[in-house]
Amino acid sequence: MSTQISTPDPELVLRLSATRCGARLARHHAVRQLHAWGVHHGSGVSDTAATVVAELAANAVTHGRVPGRDFELRLVLGADVVRIEVSDTRSERRLPAREDVIAPGDDAESGRGLLLVEMLARAWGVAPRSPGKTVWADIALAADTASAEGR
Ligand SMILES: Nc1ncnc2c1ncn2[C@@H]1O[C@H](COP(=O)(O)OP(=O)(O)O)[C@@H](O)[C@H]1O
Numbered sequence: 001m002s003t004q005i006s007t008p009d010p011e012l013v014l015r016l017s018a019t020r021c022g023a024r025l026a027r028h029h030a031v032r033q034l035h036a037w038g039v040h041h042g043s044g045v046s047d048t049a050a051t052v053v054a055e056l057a058a059n060a061v062t063h064g065r066v067p068g069r070d071f072e073l074r075l076v077l078g079a080d081v082v083r084i085e086v087s088d089t090r091s092e093r094r095l096p097a098r099e100d101v102i103a104p105g106d107d108a109e110s111g112r113g114l115l116l117v118e119m120l121a122r123a124w125g126v127a128p129r130s131p132g133k134t135v136w137a138d139i140a141l142a143a144d145t146a147s148a149e150g151r
């Protein structure tokens, strides 16, 4: 209906069950989609993105899970980053502040998933959504996307 004045960024949007299997599928489909976009399987960027998707999806299906509700994975290929978004439906549980992710306390109760995201992503953050929230992370595409080393 409306006139399209620019080509939208390529994107993948998937709804997956909030289970460990769903989290594994998120990682799997992310790697496949990236490969289709030229970020080859096994490349540094692919591995980095896969790790971030896996950590965010694991969090969505544990801390962000509401029984019976799916979570969502969205990937957007930008000019120099791939944006990863993982949305869950649980509003009342919030993520720790970035300062607490960077400098975790001594209690060591929780893992290091978000610290890994902090180290691997160019930027990351949380946005509210109704219901729930979206945790997003931008992964730099770097030179190896354009390299001729892959097929
Ligand atoms: N999607 C989420 N929803 C609610 N809380 C979250 C979510 N992701 C992370 N958190 C909170 O942040 C903490 C740190 O996450 P993370 O570093 O991945 O460690 P872990 O998952 O091993 O606890 C979690 O223990 C949880 O309290």
Ligand SMILES: [Mg+2]
Binding pocket: 055, 058, 059, 111, 112, 113, 114
């Ligand atoms: Mg975690």
